[in-house]
Amino acid sequence: MKNNTQRRKALVDKFKVELQTGIRALRKERGLTQKQLGSLLGVDQATISNFESGKTVMSMTQAYEVYLVFGKELACLTHENNDKLEYRGSA
Numbered sequence: 027m028k029n030n031t032q033r034r035k036a037l038v039d040k041f042k043v044e045l046q047t048g049i050r051a052l053r054k055e056r057g058l059t060q061k062q063l064g065s066l067l068g069v070d071q072a073t074i075s076n077f078e079s080g081k082t083v084m085s086m087t088q089a090y091e092v093y094l095v096f097g098k099e100l101a102c103l104t105h106e107n108n109d110k111l112e113y114r115g116s117a
Contacts, residue, residue: 042083050078052096067091 053063053074060074067074067088076082084092 042080045084045089046078046080049074049092049096053078056096063095066095 049063053060058066059071060078061071064071064074068091069088073082077084077088
């Protein structure tokens with residue numbers, strides 16, 4: 027896949043969208059406001075809003091902190107959908 031940048035970009039973009047919608051869904055499922063989640067992550071409400079809407083891309087550290095808050099549930103949101111994607115190009 028290293029030589030197919032277009033396919034890689036598509037997969038990365040799909041992952042970002044799934045992560046954004048997953049954060050929103052899990053936050054709501056757990057009854058957390060954006061402000062409460064922001065407090066757990068050490069950011070303000072606007073940052074959470076920007077993450078969920080895709081205006082801001084999370085750093086690796088922030089993504090890991092979100093994983094620590096939501097655990098396996100968050101990983102499953104993106105893992106299930108990406109398991110269905112098979113790349114059959116040259117490596």
